[in-house]
Amino acid sequence: MPKLELLPAVDVRDGQAVRLVHGESGSETSYGSPLEAALAWQSAGAEWLHLVDLDAAFGTGDNRDVISEVTGAMDIKVELSGGIRDDASLEAALATGCRRVNLGTAALESPEWVAKVIAEHGDKIAVGLDVRGTTLRGRGWTRDGGDLYETLARLDAEGCARYVVTDIAKDGTLQGPNLGLLRDVCAVTDRPVVASGGVSSLDDLRAISLLVPEGVEGAIVGKALYAKAFTLEEALKAVAV
Numbered sequence: 585m586p587k588l589e590l591l592p593a594v595d596v597r598d599g600q601a602v603r604l605v606h607g608e609s610g611s612e613t614s615y616g617s618p619l620e621a622a623l624a625w626q627s628a629g630a631e632w633l634h635l636v637d638l639d640a641a642f643g644t645g646d647n648r649d650v651i652s653e654v655t656g657a658m659d660i661k662v663e664l665s666g667g668i669r670d671d672a673s674l675e676a677a678l679a680t681g682c683r684r685v686n687l688g689t690a691a692l693e694s695p696e697w698v699a700k701v702i703a704e705h706g707d708k709i710a711v712g713l714d715v716r717g718t719t720l721r722g723r724g725w726t727r728d729g730g731d732l733y734e735t736l737a738r739l740d741a742e743g744c745a746r747y748v749v750t751d752i753a754k755d756g757t758l759q760g761p762n763l764g765l766l767r768d769v770c771a772v773t774d775r776p777v778v779a780s781g782g783v784s785s786l787d788d789l790r791a792i793s794l795l796v797p798e799g800v801e802g803a804i805v806g807k808a809l810y811a812k813a814f815t816l817e818e819a820l821k822a823v824a825v
């Protein structure tokens with residue numbers, strides 16, 4: 585059985601590494617330099633970095649210079665999210681050298697464009713399914729964007745390679761992942777799923793690991809690492825098989 589991939593998160597707002605609660609603008613706790621955070625996760629043994637431009641996701645500007653600096657400094661694979669909604673932003677994101685990008689709002693509002701870029705770029709494109717209940721949310725998680733399962737069926741048919749599934753109610757709360765949601769998504773798609781939101785302990789990571797046979801490929805870890813609930817080294821050991 586393959587081991588669960590861990591993706592430590594660096595979310596960038598106004599040039600700083602931050603964590604939000606429920607993805608709400610204004611709920612930021614700042615953790616300093618994004619580059620220092622990313623280098624720390626790399627040194628600790630991460631194979632992936634989940635890097636988010638929160639200003640681009642919220643429509644409050646962007647952190648392109650910081651994102652390029654961080655991505656350029658990484659020897660590990662980078663998954664890049666936030667504000668990738670058209671040809672120009674997609675080209676800029678891919679030009680950073682990231683391994684793949686996550687599309688959020690665009691998958692809800694620009695389905696034809698998303699189908700086109702999935703066809704062009706294959707597994708360099710993942711879709712972030714950010715949900716409250718089973719309703720997708722876009723534009724910095726401020727607007728409803730349709731039904732999770734209808735959208736998933738459409739994206740599957742278009743050949744989407746992978747989904748990053750975030751339970752917004754759990755994100756940044758250290759309350760544990762929504763294992764039921766992950767199971768439900770895995771039951772309706774054969775594409776790999778990256779779990780996001782709520783990880784608070786090594787036991788949470790072990791519980792997500794048990795879903796690898798059902799299709800969960802990875803887990804994003806944010807607040808728990810910054811709050812020092814455990815170290816990344818401990819997390820990698822906990823999911824090693």
Ligand SMILES: O=C(O)c1ccccc1N[C@@H]1O[C@H](COP(=O)(O)O)[C@@H](O)[C@H]1O
Nearest residue numbers: 607641665666667686687688689712724
């Ligand atoms: O990661 C967050 O905490 C977050 C909070 C609020 C909005 C977006 C967030 N992150 C990721 O950004 C992309 C969505 O950006 P866009 O809609 O494509 O511009 C998605 O991967 C979210 O998970």
